Amino acid sequence: MYKRQQGLTLIGLVIILALLIFGGFIAMKLFPIYQEAFSVKAALNGLQQEPGIEKKSPAEIKQQLWNRFYVSYVESVQKQDVTISKRDGYVISIVYEVRKPLIGNLDVVAKFDFSVDLLE
16 A cells, blocks of 8 residues: 655745745834834833923923934934923824835835823
8 A cells, every 4th residue: 555645835835935935025114114113102202201301492392312322323203203292291192104115116115103191
């Protein structure tokens, strides 16, 4: 009696490798976008934890935020993306969009919306 062989064929192996390479390529394109978003969130949280930040003017708060962005290499956030409003304290909101080329004429677009309260 012949036993039927089971296993992975060469074509199956090539298909699996192609899918893994494509997934790795997509991950390499998306990683910097999300790493920068985590830096933005960390800068906002660090600003929120800063002692006496709620007593500063909006211009001083923005300057400290831009200093944190400079240190963290945040380049996608523009000045018009940051708004500071006054409620019980200050509320800093950052709404921005990142568009990077993916393959050929396809782009990947990521939208981010972060906000923190600086309560008195």
